Amino acid sequence: MFRLQGSKVLAVDMTGDTVKAKNGSMVAxxxxxxxxxxxxxxxxxxxxxxxxxxxxxxxxxxVKGHGTCWFAxxxxxxxxxGLQGDKxxxxxxxxxxxxxxxxxxxxxxxxxxxxxxxxxxxxxxEGHGQAAIMxxxxxxxxRVAPQYPLIVDPGAYIAHQGDVRQSFQSGVTFRTFLGExxxxxxxxxxxxxxxxxxxxxxxxxxxxDL
Amino acid sequence: xxxxxxxxxxxxxxxVYDPMTLPVDDNVNAxxxxxxxxxxxxxxxxxxxxxxxxxxxxxxxxxxxxxxLVRTSFHSPLHASDWVVASGSGKMLLADRAFxxxxxxxxxxxxxxxxxxxxxxxxxxxxxxxxVPGFLTLIGTGKFVAASNGPxxxxxPPIRVDPQALVGWADCPSPCHHYDHGYxxxxxxxxxxxxxxxxxxxxxxxxxxxxxxxxxxxSTETLMGEAATGVVPSEPGVPGGGGTGAFGHGPQPSGPPxxxxxxxxxxxxxxx
Numbered sequence: 171m172f173r174l175q176g177s178k179v180l181a182v183d184m185t186g187d188t189v190k191a192k193n194g195s196m197v198a199x200x201x202x203x204x205x206x207x208x209x210x211x212x213x214x215x216x217x218x219x220x221x222x223x224x225x226x227x228x229x230x231x232x233v234k235g236h237g238t239c240w241f242a243x244x245x246x247x248x249x250x251x252g253l254q255g256d257k258x259x260x261x262x263x264x265x266x267x268x269x270x271x272x273x274x275x276x277x278x279x280x281x282x283x284x285x286x287x288x289x290x291x292x293x294x295x296e297g298h299g300q301a302a303i304m305x306x307x308x309x310x311x312x313r314v315a316p317q318y319p320l321i322v323d324p325g326a327y328i329a330h331q332g333d334v335r336q337s338f339q340s341g342v343t344f345r346t347f348l349g350e351x352x353x354x355x356x357x358x359x360x361x362x363x364x365x366x367x368x369x370x371x372x373x374x375x376x377x378x379d380l
Numbered sequence: 381x382x383x384x385x386x387x388x389x390x391x392x393x394x395x396v397y398d399p400m401t402l403p404v405d406d407n408v409n410a411x412x413x414x415x416x417x418x419x420x421x422x423x424x425x426x427x428x429x430x431x432x433x434x435x436x437x438x439x440x441x442x443x444x445x446x447x448x449l450v451r452t453s454f455h456s457p458l459h460a461s462d463w464v465v466a467s468g469s470g471k472m473l474l475a476d477r478a479f480x481x482x483x484x485x486x487x488x489x490x491x492x493x494x495x496x497x498x499x500x501x502x503x504x505x506x507x508x509x510x511x512v513p514g515f516l517t518l519i520g521t522g523k524f525v526a527a528s529n530g531p532x533x534x535x536x537p538p539i540r541v542d543p544q545a546l547v548g549w550a551d552c553p554s555p556c557h558h559y560d561h562g563y564x565x566x567x568x569x570x571x572x573x574x575x576x577x578x579x580x581x582x583x584x585x586x587x588x589x590x591x592x593x594x595x596x597x598x599s600t601e602t603l604m605g606e607a608a609t610g611v612v613p614s615e616p617g618v619p620g621g622g623g624t625g626a627f628g629h630g631p632q633p634s635g636p637p638x639x640x641x642x643x644x645x646x647x648x649x650x651x652x
Contacts, residue, residue, distance in 0.1 A: 307478030
């Protein structure tokens with residue numbers, strides 16, 4: 171059972187079950203715990219090779235035991251995400267912990283990843299259970315529905331879930347080259363039905379200064 | 381699935397917003413601000429929009445169609461390249477490196493703010509360079525959004541504030557420098573200044589505000605990034621304008637510069 175203790179510490183109450191978490195993110199525990207490093211994100215040999223090839227590397231440990239374990243990473247804000255059979259797309263660097271029941275994998279993101287400077291691949295989390303994602307400042311969850319698509323700055327995007335199509339939208343015009351760009355040259359457009367998580371801060375992207 | 385959270389809402393997770401539930405011209409949380417555009421315009425600093433619903437266009441300042449708007453609101457053309465006009469209809473979210481953001485209403489008023497802290501403002505406000513370098517003055521009626529490192533505290537003059545904590549001030553006269561030099565007086569003070577032992581607290585320099593008004597302070601001493609305020613005309617009599625010397629006296633030649641710790645000060649103190 172995941173719960174937040176403050177906004178920057180994740181507490182997980184365990185009764186013999188397991189949790190996958192970012193390697194080295196345990197800050198304290200109470201009770202009996204065992205920590206096991208999982209190579210290749212616990213996705214088997216194929217997953218390990220995929221992760222190595224795609225650069226979506228994730229150092230993950232498996233925590234098992236009875237009691238409470240607390241996780242935190244660089245005082246990042248932590249957000250809980252519940253999955254009911256749907257898929258969460260998140261950068262491996264923003265993923266803190268997942269229920270053992272959730273499957274993780276790697277998927278191709280195309281231009282969105284490239285525009286964020288995060289590479290062309292992202293991590294997926296699938297199944298039923300809870301995941302904890304990290305953001306710089308508390309994340310805002312925005313709903314996307316067919317009647318209202320959402321446009322997001324690539325630098326502020328952290329994750330999305332549900333049945334959402336994303337397309338890359340460029341605001342580059344001849345004015346950009348005249349030094350009169352609107353400052354938002356690259357945007358991701360989300361359409362469909364789901365949730366998009368944004369953080370109140372922008373990573374530096376290649377397009378950041380356009 | 382929770383009843384209130386909708387399809388993907390999570391108990392304990394972030395609140396889920398959609399275009400209807402996002403606040404109108406108000407904070408979503410301490411670090412994110414939502415602006416509603418109804419075929420209107422807002423000025424914002426480049427790159428501070430994080431997401432939007434609706435049809436909103438972002439244009440750099442100087443673009444033809446908006447020139448009229450720019451002329452009536454900007455009085456420092458060189459400033460313009462840092463600013464973007466958002467126009468259209470919809471709701472957009474603004475944020476700045478996870479700093480605290482807050483909105484302020486001016487009612488036929490004036491407020492001077494550190495250039496790096498100003499995030500966005502309504503075109504009904506006029507943005508001008510302050511004669512205090514690095515600060516901007518907003519005049520008129522309207523709303524603006526400012527970022528600060530930690531929550532903003534409002535104080536009333538007379539007050540002396542730490543230079544790094546100052547965000548801005550409204551209605552009162554521009555501040556002056558204040559130095560606590562009491563610790564340097566006397567024989568003991570001279571020895572202290574000469575040896576650097578004891579004494580120096582690092583808080584000897586403050587800005588002093590007097591008169592009626594409000595002073596805005598941030599609750600840390602970490603400055604926000606600087607933003608260019610534009611260049612002032614190079615004329616004599618314009619602070620920071622670089623025009624010196626032609627009239628008046630200019631800086632007084634006073635021999636080699638003297639540091640407080642030098643023996644010269646001690647000698648003068650003893651009347652030698």
